[in-house]
Amino acid sequence: MFIVLSRLPKAETFLMAVDNLNEKLVSADNLSSLVKNWPGDEFDGLIQEASEMGADTKWEKTEAYFIKLGAKKKFETRIKIWLFKLQFEFTLKDI
Numbered sequence: 001m002f003i004v005l006s007r008l009p010k011a012e013t014f015l016m017a018v019d020n021l022n023e024k025l026v027s028a029d030n031l032s033s034l035v036k037n038w039p040g041d042e043f044d045g046l047i048q049e050a051s052e053m054g055a056d057t058k059w060e061k062t063e064a065y066f067i068k069l070g071a072k073k074k075f076e077t078r079i080k081i082w083l084f085k086l087q088f089e090f091t092l093k094d095i
Contacts, residue, residue: 004037005061011068018078023086031083038076039066047071 008014008030017025039046043066050057050067059067069075 004033005065008033011065014069015072015075018072018075018082021082021085028083028086031079031086034069035076035080035083038079039070043070 009017009026013025014030014034016022046063047067047070050059050071072078
């Protein structure tokens with residue numbers, strides 16, 4: 001998992017790109033990698049735990065990355081929809 005994250009943009013860059021749908025900051029490959037590696041349902045508990053523990057808590061790099069992204073409301077849904085939008089023309093041509 002750490003290898004995948006090392007190839008992705010920083011969490012701050014991802015958040016800014018998703019807010020603005022900026023394809024210059026984040027590619028479709030980046031979005032696809034993040035969607036494939038997004039944590040499961042147990043992640044909601046981690047976000048809750050992180051908010052309760054405060055900003056001073058030390059997390060492993062992978063956890064800290066996903067906590068930062070997951071703190072944004074509906075982040076996973078946003079990246080899935082953006083990826084669908086980016087791949088729509090290719091999917092339509094395949095059909």
